[in-house]
Amino acid sequence: MLIRVIYLSKAVVPQTAETAQALLRKAQANNQANGITGVLCQGQGVYLQALEGERKAVTDLYARIYADPRHTNVEMLHCESIAQRRYENWSMAHVSLSDLDPETKIDWPEFDPYSVTGLLVMARIDDLLASGTAIEGSA
Numbered sequence: 252m253l254i255r256v257i258y259l260s261k262a263v264v265p266q267t268a269e270t271a272q273a274l275l276r277k278a279q280a281n282n283q284a285n286g287i288t289g290v291l292c293q294g295q296g297v298y299l300q301a302l303e304g305e306r307k308a309v310t311d312l313y314a315r316i317y318a319d320p321r322h323t324n325v326e327m328l329h330c331e332s333i334a335q336r337r338y339e340n341w342s343m344a345h346v347s348l349s350d351l352d353p354e355t356k357i358d359w360p361e362f363d364p365y366s367v368t369g370l371l372v373m374a375r376i377d378d379l380l381a382s383g384t385a386i387e388g389s390a
């Protein structure tokens with residue numbers, strides 16, 4: 252049984268290119284081994300991540316991520332059973348929120364992920380992926 256989880260958190264350590272890359276590399280290697288796919292948006296002091304895969308694998312990973320001291324204020328925005336993956340092409344796609352082009356920002360002035368529903372956040376993640384901003388990490 253497949254599920255998808257979306258959560259949001261606040262970075263504890265500065266999100267430099269190095270810390271971002273280290274996290275992404277580890278995530279991609281682990282996720283490929285564990286059948287996890289998804290998207291990690293990071294920057295502007297927040298992490299926003301969609302994780303999908305077998306229910307047990309996603310639950311275990313979420314528990315590990317939740318306890319990770321590199322971030323805090325972890326809030327689950329969304330959890331659902333899914334028939335098919337949305338991000339099947341990515342072991343962990345990456346969107347840099349700090350690198351958003353000005354048009355995306357203008358398009359998105361009111362966005363506060365802590366105050367909107369998970370479904371809206373997922374739509375925004377899909378917008379970001381479609382806009383092709385800083386995507387890496389094929390499955």
Ligand SMILES: Cc1cc2nc3c(=O)[nH]c(=O)nc-3n(C[C@H](O)[C@H](O)[C@H](O)COP(=O)(O)O)c2cc1C
Pocket residue numbers: 274277278279281282291298300312315316317319321322343
């Ligand atoms: C914002 C954030 C996102 C993360 N995403 C993933 C992920 O997608 N996959 C993963 O395996 N670890 C991820 N991690 C790292 C885990 O918290 C944990 O450090 C890692 O899974 C441990 O792997 P190891 O047992 O191989 O050392 C993330 C951590 C943070 C802070």
